[in-house]
Amino acid sequence: MSELLTADRIDEIGALGPASPNPAALVAELVGAVDEGRVADPDDTGYALLVAADILEQAGDLADALALATRAIAEQPDDNAYARAVRGGLLLRLDRSDEGMAELTALRPLLETDPDATYVVDELAESGHAELALEWLTGALDAILERTRTQQHASEDAQDEAAVMIYGLAQQRHDLREEQGLPHDEYDNLADRLRAASTHALDALDDGPATLLFWPKGEFDAMLVRWPALADSYPPAWEEHRANLERALVEASGMGGADLGLVTGTVDGLAAFARDTGSDPTDAETLDEYADSLDEAGVTAWPPGRNDTCWCGSGTKYKKCCLPRSRG
Ligand SMILES: [Zn+2]
Ligand SMILES: [Zn+2]
Known part of the structure; x- marks a missing residue:
């Protein structure tokens, strides 16, 4: 077999996933293409391995999923923060807590600089560490708000980026606290105000491209x-x-x-x-x-829930489809 593995096919396999009658064949197709250098776009190599890892994890094979996530990191040394987060989450779920925490802790600073890094917190929350996830979200919000207060002369781009991060972190924190049954605190009120303000802002535009x-x-x-x-x-x-x-x-x-x-x-x-x-x-x-x-x-x-089917029709979960892609 010398067929190339395209991004579309990877999407398709991700959508079939564990619901397929033969998930092992899908994993073999993905890993085989990587082994034989048949990934159409080499930048998708990590993606192919992470989709295979996800299928294995959902089938209960965490150890093999971990091996593939580890390999995804090695295959794309310049762009592997997401793969490292996945690996960290798997380690936690395999009760290799020290290693998992080390992996995720190394990524924690991204929460203050990368608007998309909320996947780091997801891995914590999905591994039974909701309390720590909330602590990290609060810490990142504290740090970014403090930075915007002290850096009055930040560029417009930097201000925009801070606003994106504050919005995203506050919403994620709000929703996670709600899941935990926690009452609203000051940041939750901020999250509500930001959400309401943005609704008004858009209403105020006659025909904003909503x-x-x-x-x-x-x-x-x-x-x-x-x-x-x-x-x-x-x-x-x-x-x-x-x-x-x-x-x-x-x-x-x-x-x-x-x-x-x-x-x-x-x-x-x-x-x-x-x-x-x-x-x-x-x-x-x-x-x-x-x-x-x-x-x-x-x-x-838009946006779909992180675990909901992606809006683009791939059939894959949003957090594994267009959400990570927009980071590229
Ligand atoms: Zn609320
Ligand atoms: Zn998509």
């Missing part, structure tokens, strides 16, 4: 074939379209956007809309109006 137009893979390819002029409005590859949407939504939520969501476009739908309205389907304005018209048919709320 809803983005998403083309599923097949529709995306068909759309570019049917209207080549739309190549000006979209990237050439669907993966990029998907990544752009996730990034735009992350950014909008960081700027206080709430009620964010996606509507799903179809070639037939756009053709009918353009025909009915007498407009040009390749016009950016038509695309906006088409997206607005889809609102009634149903908006996919």
